[in-house]
Amino acid sequence: MITVLTGNFGSGKTEISVNLAIKNHSTLIDLDIVNPYFRSRRVKEEMEDKGVKVILPPPYLANSDLPVITPEVLGELQNPNADVVIDVGGDNVGAIVLGRFSKILEEKNAEILLVVNPYRPYTQNQFGAQQILEQIQEAARVSITGIISNPNLGRVTTISDVILGHIEVVEIAKGLNLPIKFISCCNDLAHEVVYHVNVPVVGIEIYMLTPWEL
Amino acid sequence: MSKRVLMKGNEVIGQAAIEAGCKLFFGYPITPSTEIIEYLSKYLPKAGGTVLQAEDEIGAINMCYGAACTGTRVMTASSSPGMSLKQEGISYCAAAELPVVLVNVNRTGPGLGGLGPAQSDYFQSTKGGGHGDYRLIVLAPSKSQELYDMTLEAFDLAEKYRNPVLLLTDGFLGQMMEPVELKEKPASPEVDKSWIVDGAKGRKKRIIASYSLTNEIGEANNLRWEAKYKDIKEKEQRWEEFYAEDADYLIVSYGTTGRISKSVVLNARKKGIKLGLIRPISLWPFPEKAFIPYKDKVKGIVTVELNTGQMIEDVKLAVECKVPVHLYRRQGGMLPTEDEILANVEKVFNLASEEV
């Protein structure tokens, strides 16, 4: 199973990718070549301790903004038993790198998911989400197969933010004619969110912490 | 309409510039500031503006110079090495008294440095940077909401004083995601535009220039600028105090480290240490006034900086060296943790024994 997470900058791809990989003991491929801050490579060791294989550019490039893709990425995707989560950079800018893997992703029937946070400007409605979706599909040369609903306002998110935001995402998904695969929210809200939504709920532990949260 | 959204620091700056009525943006990509030009490339044209990617930073700042001569709101953004390239043009903007808004998403240095957060451009930002004796108004936000509010304000300040205004942030603030309230900008105050050039239709010609070969005129210009800087110094000092009133010891820190230091203060208070924080918001003018009530009162000060000790000089001047001032710093893209800052405060002031 290959799962690819795309979306606009700051939609929550990295947090969800890291959590999915840890939960399912999958391999995590960090293809975020755009943003040298808050990338999954920041928590590589922690993930490896939890049984996740992490594929990254070599360590000396870990803090660079050089768009380096290692040969290991294709190798992992070619593996017949591949169980992979791919964390892609934000927007069409970050999604371009997928174009280089578009054929194999299609062959392997990869799930290409669009992470939607309705509290991000420009994915607040169907029009904005449609634009992001089209731009990503064009840049990545793949078709989006589903949506991850990720309504949040960062650390200060309340239960009502999640539920009200999810209602927006349901509308957006309907308009885009795409299924919502699951909703993600903080672990401490997840147990309550399940009573209010009719899609699977994936609780998330926050790994990308700021220095005043460490 | 005011709405709360989750945004990345650099996007916030771009969005605030659009809201402020910025019509032109000239820039050149450099990490970690690039999202500003990318964001504006997408959204400024929709608001009737233009984004032009210049051949280099020198081109970009001189395009700003030209656009500002027409009285139009204009901005450029870069990161440390790029800001070095802009300095010549910034000096010309200061001399021609042009309202240009500048953003420096400070990365590490010297040289090409790295992409991590830093405050190593404090001297460059507050003491001139380019040649000649000029000052920029320098604002240092420490969270996304301030990035928004201060970007809006920067355009007004630049026009009010006809002076370039620099928003000094760092890679961490630029990349961090936080909820922001996108407030509508209140109407800007009316400003004098009798100096702009746009074709001398029905009026006498105007010249915008900074060349002067008559020393007497040169000195008169310098005195006029000096008076303006004095006025700004009097009116525009900004800072935040946090548990400072009854403090025995103060941390002085701005931007990202200013924010970390808030938690340090809270942790110290839990331990019974009377620690407070002064967070400079305007770096120039430096908030000397903030120190007046404390310079005869507190036992010591620690500045927390991401450089080899730059702001500490202004703090020492502000307290007239009446208080011991120490430095705690990290460099090269590293950020200090709350614990290491507090441990350092305890160490330099020998406070371990005072713990309750």
Added chain:
Amino acid sequence: MDKVSSFPKTLVDVPMHYCPGCTHGIIHRLVAEVIEEMEIAFKTVGIASVGCSCFCYDYFNFDVVASAHGRAPATATGVKRVHPECLVFTYQGDGDLAAIGTAEIIHAAVRGEKISVIFVNNGIYGMTGGQMAPTTLPEMKATTSPYGRSTALTGYPIKMTEMLALQDGCVYAERTKISSVATINKTKKAIRKSFELQIAGKGFSVVEILSTCPTNWGMEPLESIKWMEENLETYYPVGLIKDEKEVK
């Protein structure tokens, strides 16, 4: 009797600071006359550069912005992007345009920036006192090439206008000279063409004008015109370099 000539309103009637025999004064007047004849002074913004002509803003009777050394095309870009209806031109010497301002001028042409460039080339730095320029001829003496320009040490004179003409964004490039009534008239025609193309919304254009520097060349005015035609012109032939029709 009809008045056939008068002092243009687009020039301020003050003595210019240029040395006797310098052609800046003539070129200023040509620019001013064209603007007056086209009746566009009310929407003209000139961009002065750094060099002998830096005080042209005292002589032109319309809005002028003085730019940093070499940066005039970038400053012009800023003005023109705000006021596309304005006539925006830069007035630059060969040190300004061909040395320190190379990046700005090339990229203004590359972008097809709708500005006009008046490029005055006399093969030497006038303002700072006769130093070698990128346009200084081989073997030509200057204070920083006291034994004559050595091509082994400093390379060859740069052909800026040819280089600019190569860019698709450049719609018109011509080299003229100031040496006689006929060449003065030709230069005026070239300036007019450049300004008209800009007002018509076409792209970047440049008029390079071969000029003299009697003071720093150490020659009599007439002698220097002769030297310009016999030397500068052989390296920099006058004529049309790129015509509007060539533009697709």
